[in-house]
Amino acid sequence: MTTFTQPQPKIASREEWLIARKALLAKEKAMTRELDALRAERRQLPWVRVEKDYVFEGPHGRCTLADLFRGRSQLAVYHFMLTPGSDRICHGCAYIADHIDGARQHFGQADLAFAAISRVPLERIEQVRRRLGWTFPWVSSQGTDFNFDFGVSFRKEDIAAGRAIYNYGTPVRQSEDMHGTSIFARNDAGEVFHTYSTFARGDEVLMGAHSWLDLTPKGRNEAGGIMSWLKLHDEYEAGDADEHACCR
Amino acid sequence: MTMHNTAKRVEWLQARLRLLEAEKALTRQSDEVARMRQALPRLRIDKSYTFDTDQGSATLADLFQGRSQLLVYHFMFGPDWAAGCPSCSMIADGFDGFAVHLANHDVMLMAVSRAPLAKLQAYKKRMGWSFPWASALSNDFNFDFNVSFTEQQQRDGGIEYNYRRGGHEMDMQPVPPTVAAFAATCGTDAGSFTRDRPGMSAFLREDGVIYHTYSTYARGLDGLWGAYQWLDRAPKGRNESGIWWRRRDEYEAR
Numbered sequence: 001m002t003t004f005t006q007p008q009p010k011i012a013s014r015e016e017w018l019i020a021r022k023a024l025l026a027k028e029k030a031m032t033r034e035l036d037a038l039r040a041e042r043r044q045l046p047w048v049r050v051e052k053d054y055v056f057e058g059p060h061g062r063c064t065l066a067d068l069f070r071g072r073s074q075l076a077v078y079h080f081m082l083t084p085g086s087d088r089i090c091h092g093c094a095y096i097a098d099h100i101d102g103a104r105q106h107f108g109q110a111d112l113a114f115a116a117i118s119r120v121p122l123e124r125i126e127q128v129r130r131r132l133g134w135t136f137p138w139v140s141s142q143g144t145d146f147n148f149d150f151g152v153s154f155r156k157e158d159i160a161a162g163r164a165i166y167n168y169g170t171p172v173r174q175s176e177d178m179h180g181t182s183i184f185a186r187n188d189a190g191e192v193f194h195t196y197s198t199f200a201r202g203d204e205v206l207m208g209a210h211s212w213l214d215l216t217p218k219g220r221n222e223a224g225g226i227m228s229w230l231k232l233h234d235e236y237e238a239g240d241a242d243e244h245a246c247c248r
Numbered sequence: 249m250t251m252h253n254t255a256k257r258v259e260w261l262q263a264r265l266r267l268l269e270a271e272k273a274l275t276r277q278s279d280e281v282a283r284m285r286q287a288l289p290r291l292r293i294d295k296s297y298t299f300d301t302d303q304g305s306a307t308l309a310d311l312f313q314g315r316s317q318l319l320v321y322h323f324m325f326g327p328d329w330a331a332g333c334p335s336c337s338m339i340a341d342g343f344d345g346f347a348v349h350l351a352n353h354d355v356m357l358m359a360v361s362r363a364p365l366a367k368l369q370a371y372k373k374r375m376g377w378s379f380p381w382a383s384a385l386s387n388d389f390n391f392d393f394n395v396s397f398t399e400q401q402q403r404d405g406g407i408e409y410n411y412r413r414g415g416h417e418m419d420m421q422p423v424p425p426t427v428a429a430f431a432a433t434c435g436t437d438a439g440s441f442t443r444d445r446p447g448m449s450a451f452l453r454e455d456g457v458i459y460h461t462y463s464t465y466a467r468g469l470d471g472l473w474g475a476y477q478w479l480d481r482a483p484k485g486r487n488e489s490g491i492w493w494r495r496r497d498e499y500e501a502r
């Protein structure tokens with residue numbers, strides 16, 4: 001059983017609770033409206049034409065960035081952190097990936113395509129995918145500049161020279177690969193544009209489980225460090241508190 | 249897609265950096281609101297509720313399944329409906345994938361609806377979900393947590409939802425076409441459809457006592473709607489003039 005990270009609140013009568021809840025509701029509503037305004041601003045960002053021809057390796061052969069749209073006009077790319085030569089699977093990326101297959105069933109109807117992209121060989125990607133049971137499209141950008149151009153992979157010499165910058169301003173000290181999300185659009189002439197990228201805590205909104213935790217009495221409950229509790233979904237033990245332990 | 253203001257990378261970057269400041273401010277604001285949620289007073293629950301679950305009859309304490317926190321998604325599925333609400337189904341498509349992480353972080357996430365257990369089980373099988381789903385058919389749970397309402401309340405205009413009496417889209421007369429269309433996809437009429445509403449409630453169990461800590465409704469559920477978080481970053485945004493989503497097995501292959 002985990003503990004509280006801040007002093008525990010008082011126990012109230014329904015009337016008291018309702019007064020506090022309504023006061024909080026006003027703040028939540030204000031934030032919802034601010035979020036709506038932010039989303040509108042996001043859609044107003046200018047677009048940058050993608051001039052380079054990136055060729056990715058997918059399970060069905062080679063494909064271009066335009067191919068990843070699969071006939072739709074919008075493409076979301078999740079930059080899944082996998083570093084060549086390392087057998088580590090990023091827990092945070094795997095956690096986000098656990099959210100994608102559910103959500104993306106509705107993307108087609110909303111004119112959005114999805115692909116995960118990593119710079120390791122396709123064979124490694126397929127190995128990870130099989131282990132964790134995901135079905136979303138996932139291609140390899142090995143041998144291309146894609147990950148470097150979109151600010152999620154960094155060359156050793158750039159890190160050493162202090163030229164490697166993540167999230168539009170954070171110097172990279174060690175990690176050659178970071179996570180992020182990039183959005184692209186394609187017009188009727190088939191031209192592809194980069195519209196948006198987000199990194200670091202910008203990816204938090206894609207972690208639906210975090211949104212639920214933010215509603216709980218203990219919150220994210222991370223006294224052991226940010227996301228220190230997280231494991232790959234096949235690494236959790238079926239303990240004494242498993243799904244069928246309750247009802248006898 | 250219509251043409252958009254296209255830019256050189258340096259111009260785009262300037263605009264992106266301005267937006268990043270606004271995004272960071274909202275991330276911090278969201279952290280602050282989460283702290284305020286945790287600081288809400290708690291309500292002790294003295295009433296006992298009995299639910300129907302896959303494992304048989306269960307109390308509210310049983311639903312925690314050994315965890316100290318319980319999150320209930322109030323899934324709209326009325327007793328006489330043929331199918332669950334399409335919007336709730338889309339939210340459930342999201343949490344079905346990640347509930348395992350919460351279950352291993354001291355949080356049990358599950359759905360509760362008024363429909364009889366057999367209907368919930370059949371629909372869950374149809375949609376391929378694995379999260380626990382309990383029926384509250386035989387108790388007042390949904391009414392006490394303001395997600396189900398009586399015909400009497402409906403007639404008297406006495407529905408209090410999302411901490412406000414009346415004035416919700418689902419109270420409107422004549423019934424909005426989107427509400428009527430959704431009712432039809434659930435195999436029911438608008439009157440019955442609007443007696444159930446979506447929400448989520450958080451509970452805490454401590455020293456054998458259960459407390460209600462938080463409930464949210466309506467757009468308070470926005471953040472739990474996984475597909476929306478992606479669409480909010482796409483150039484067209486949510487891109488909706490009405491209801492575009494269906495149940496996942498109702499889309500045409502494309």
